[in-house]
Amino acid sequence: MIDVGLFVVLFVALACGWLLGKRKPRETKKVTDKGIPKDYFRGLNHLLNDQHSEAIDAFVDSLHVNSETFEIHLTIGNLFRKKGEIQKAINVHQNLLSRPEISPKEMRLVQLELASDFMSAGLLDRAERLLLNIAGTNSEFQPMILTLLVDLYEFEQSWDKAIKIGTQLNLIQSNEKIAKRLAHYHCEIAQSMMDKEQYQEAYKYYTSALDVDEKCVRASIGAADILIEQGRFKEAIKELKQVAIQDKEFVPVILPQLKECYDKSWRMGGYLKFLIEQNKQSPSASLMMAIAQHYYHEDPQYAETFLVEQLRLHPTIKGFKELIKMQLDESQGKNSDHLHVIFELIEHLEQVKHKFLCRQCGFSGHQLHWQCPSCKNWGTVKPIHGLEGE
């Protein structure tokens, strides 16, 4: 891979060279006999000596700010930020802002970049002030300004502010991604209210989350938790069944809650019907195990036969473990030493394997995170499928 620093220097050197070739003699400052600023040669010298940062500084010095060089300065500042040299990015952008030559439109663009610099440097107060200052200008950059503010409030976990600005953004640039984020912000507030046992308020926030994004699995699961807490099992079942419509990949996650609801409302027949329907549409280890466990109480032999048939079609370690468990239960301790060893081995294997995977960046873990700890996307971490998962 090309070194980022070297790429930045080469880019800047080429850009400077090209612009200097176009520049009129009267625009140059300290020039050589051939009309090229000395700073340019200083930059080349640093480049040849592998002094990348010094080379960029010298190239930047060799360029005046004007309409032709504006984009180059902006790009240099952004490259500094991407390279992690935030103070240099801030210097380049602040230098641009101090120039009377740039237009109001260019000024807003630079302010946006400067706000990004402040955010990267962790100077959130300065970034917020700058963004709020330009947010009222109703410019063509309004979606970008609001997006940065939402990012900032999300980072600060200021969910109320993130909802306020995110709602404005959703009005001017409605898309699935911002709706998804807004729904999770509502869920975050709902969760904190659940922790304080303020179920009524929490339920309202989960409902609002579903109003913004009807596919929000987290809101349906959270609302069902509250309904279960209040003993409203039939309503909880209805809420949990929504998950199968919203995203089938999350069906294995809701099965323990759903079983509890059907059990407590004396409707286990309905539970089995749901399991069979879902297993036909989108088979998973959790579904086949839940069906087999249901059969096992009445006819262990039939349950085993069912599980073996299912494992042939959809082989999983979890399902195989369930089969060994059933055989162990049936053996009642007679001649089952080898089965115990196999069971323990599979159990150990299952414990070390991750259960959830981010569909966006590939992060995996043992727990379900609603926001991926790695790429920070919402709702992208889901149960792992295949032989080692569902």
Ligand SMILES: [Zn+2]
């Ligand atoms: Zn991720």
